[in-house]
Amino acid sequence: MAEINRSWVLVQRPVGEDFDAALKLQQLPVPEPAEGQVLAKTLYLSLDPANRGWMAGPTYIPAVPVGGPMWGGVMGRVVKSRSDKFKEGDIVGGFGSWSDYCVLPADQTNKIPDTGLPLTAAQALFGGAGGTAYVGTIDVGQVKAGQTFVVSGAAGSVGSLAGQIAKILGATVIGIAGSADKCKWLTDDLGFDFAIDYRHENVRKRLAEIAPNGVDVYFENVGGDVGNAVLANLAKGARVALCGLVSQYNADNNPVDGLNLLPVLLKSGTVQGFILLDYLHRLGEASSKLGQWLAEGKIKYHADVVDGLENTLTAFKTLFTPGAAHKGKLMVRVDPSAN
């Protein structure tokens, strides 16, 4: 195996948004899989705001070790298997690293079936994005037909699916995003009822106009000013599915622009934090339903694909840039031959 294995190594924990100092592209040996592992050639990486937390310290998983490759969701082609579960050539998805080659534990890795869809669908519709949108909307948000559903980070991988799921379930759906272009995409392409551009509109006032009876379910991805504007418009008994707080991920130990929960108190609301790891038992149903809705033309996904492992860092930083152009699921095509 004389191949080059480039890898984004976490050389120090990030400070604020200085990811350039934290991550360096280095050449490492191609790793050897141990018993129960497979070696995969990376086809696609998934880039997500939550990656910032993994770099910074322990979250719901341990922190990425300084000096080692940055972790991430990957899809790859098995090139060496030391598990009965997989054979060479299998396309698999799991928890790998930002590298040309990843070693994956077989017991936590899944074979990606050939559905006839582009491979990007496995990360952009199914997988973590779709699973998170599904359980956040249904299990946590508990949205019902006729309710008003608001999602922030609406043009992102999870938000864009969450809004469409709520719409399928019969809710009036309002998305909040960071540009007129994204808002147009939400309403014209994805069928959201309304979209609010938080960088150019007063979210609190606009919501009060659009949803005079208040917001029944809020799928929260961002926090901060946007979060407070939505909370100020909650309906009695509202539910907040707390999925992300991307506005504060780069705050480190500095004080954050926290959320004013007085409306949650006065409206007898519930804020429920969740992570996908708590809902692994729901992923089968989620994939099945998402696939059905796709086939029925009720849901769309969008993979925003950046080519080249060397462009990973530049792409990652756009996740924290308000008004950045990307829509849907941000992915890096590591192997140019991947479909």
Add this chain to the structure above:
Amino acid sequence: MAEINRSWVLVQRPVGEDFDAALKLQQLPVPEPAEGQVLAKTLYLSLDPANRGWMAGPTYIPAVPVGGPMWGGVMGRVVKSRSDKFKEGDIVGGFGSWSDYCVLPADQTNKIPDTGLPLTAAQALFGGAGGTAYVGTIDVGQVKAGQTFVVSGAAGSVGSLAGQIAKILGATVIGIAGSADKCKWLTDDLGFDFAIDYRHENVRKRLAEIAPNGVDVYFENVGGDVGNAVLANLAKGARVALCGLVSQYNADNNPVDGLNLLPVLLKSGTVQGFILLDYLHRLGEASSKLGQWLAEGKIKYHADVVDGLENTLTAFKTLFTPGAAHKGKLMVRVDPSAN
């Protein structure tokens, strides 16, 4: 009825903590009850942080009208009844005003039974304080034996009862209060396991020492820095019973020191806001249990009684003074002859 009827009139909505400009003691005619109402001579007023909200604008109830008497929880003796439900001489509790005489709607007013206890028990143990502590701990917080329970505003009317209820239910109980004297009262008199003086101790670090496995249930009365310190110590699946945010009640429309919900997300926690009006059906059980626990010597209440309607405003302001001396239920004895 040639009696004097003094009344605290809301002459303007409060700005920050300037209650002196908002409330003036005036002489008003003794009101006449309409059909279905009773006129009561006020014996006791209940003073509560929530009163600030009622002065400022609509909450879960409409705002107190400017130019009218300030509303409040009262106990009084019926002096004129225009309802079959009450007769002259009955001692009643309900929603009246900060006045020598109150008109009360019979259908929302309760007769206070003679239990042999001082009348103050009706507000300091039963009524709103006990009901809120009971449903907040049991229905909302859902505390279980063996769990770690934290309450802020622990020396207040609700907090002091909530901690004792959690203790009866088998939890390890930690109170957070604003002076060494209050902390001593919580541990030595009320049986809390630990107490933290937030004005002189680092709450976040102290909690990490006392509760290394994290906080399972947090009964939140204050918000702000104290709230954030507790949230930073949540256990997996923690529940937060959101009862009050007294640290921000005087903020009006200014930005508040909001809560960082990242730990709620990472720990899959739930924050549930509640108001007692949603739990009126639970008050019968609450009173029955509280009375039983009192008789068994398992729970104590403390009425902090200020004499004289004219001293209401001075007493009320102590509710927003960190480290103020009062403990338990703050009440004003309006009629000097009340027991």
